[in-house]
Amino acid sequence: MVVQYADDKSIIIKKNTLPEAIETCSLLYRAAKNWLSVNGSCLNELKTSCVFFRAPQSRLSHPATIVLDGLDVLVEEKPHFLGLHLDGRLNYDAHVSGLCKQLSSYTFCLRKLKTMANRSVLLTAYHSLVMSSATYAISFWGSAANLELVFRMQKRALKVLLGLKPGQS
Template sequence: KIKSLGFEGTPVRWFDSYLSGREQVVELKQNLEGTERVGRSRPLAIKRGVPQGSVLGPVLFVLFTADLPKYLGNKSYPIMYADDTVLVTSSKSAEDLDIQTFISVSMAQQYCSNNDLVFNAAKTKYLASGRLEDNLTEPPDLQRVNTVKHLGLVLDQSLSWNDHIDHLCSRLSTAIFALKRIKAVGTPEAVKAAYYALFEAHVRYGITLWGGSSGRNLHRVMVLQKRALRIMSGLQPQESC
């Protein structure tokens, strides 16, 4: 697969050296009457996978699965980030959408099988959105849900962002509590750093998407934003900011 992506020569040999020659053992410890015994299995060669916790692990996984979109063809549109993948299918007909979804999921499962990857059905969710959602049938062994969390964003079937705002406001409320504690014992610089790390970072994340939500949702975020600013500025709850 490395070669199919355009790598050749020294880079290929480097990756081969990095991934080959690895072994694994199983170690068991047993404590009998105060005496600890250790048993080890014979080393077995590792012929697949990447070193756990390695810096190159995520990069190699991305390279390894880079051909998934080509494998799926026009059956669905995959959105991939590291080992998190979403398959998006669309159609004007409920029957056709059911078929396209079933084929896409089946092809994804086959792709995993062909490449020695594990398709985790327990973590795979089915979210339907649009006017046809009541007429759709989820693929076998997949759980249909009303909301799903993807890369920190909570998506709901009506794309209202209500559930995401609930989740966001909960995190912002926790951040406000932390700001109060830091304000009481810390320096202004520490409070400001905490605000950027614990509050504003969550507000900014995905705002280009959920920022088009309803006025009610945006008002909820604004109320918490002002509360945080009052804490930082030492203003009373009813003072304007």
């Protein structure tokens, strides 16, 4: 299956064994590269990477790189794709961690903005920064085991917005 978003293309392969997956990936890579060349485009080999998705309890390991049409391609464990920090085991810990850091920065911005702006501006900033980030692609990562961390960061930002102290609710 080929998935395209803007100028990004992803090839999704489902195979029972790692060697089968690598062989199929190699064939599809070569075909995609040829198709792009024939149609006046090219493949950015520096941005080409691979990820092997597997069940969280799986003990299967994979190589650090695979060779596709003579090119060593990095096998990423935690790729960044369309604003999501993915994980080969689909547990979204990396995404939640990155999101919490982002929300912490936004809370700091709200705290600084509070000294010079009215509540309406703060509310707009909260919705544009905190809520848009906290809800982006939530249908993918919203069932993450550590979702509570995001909720706490969102609550912290709201306390700044409402002028509440850390112990208050």
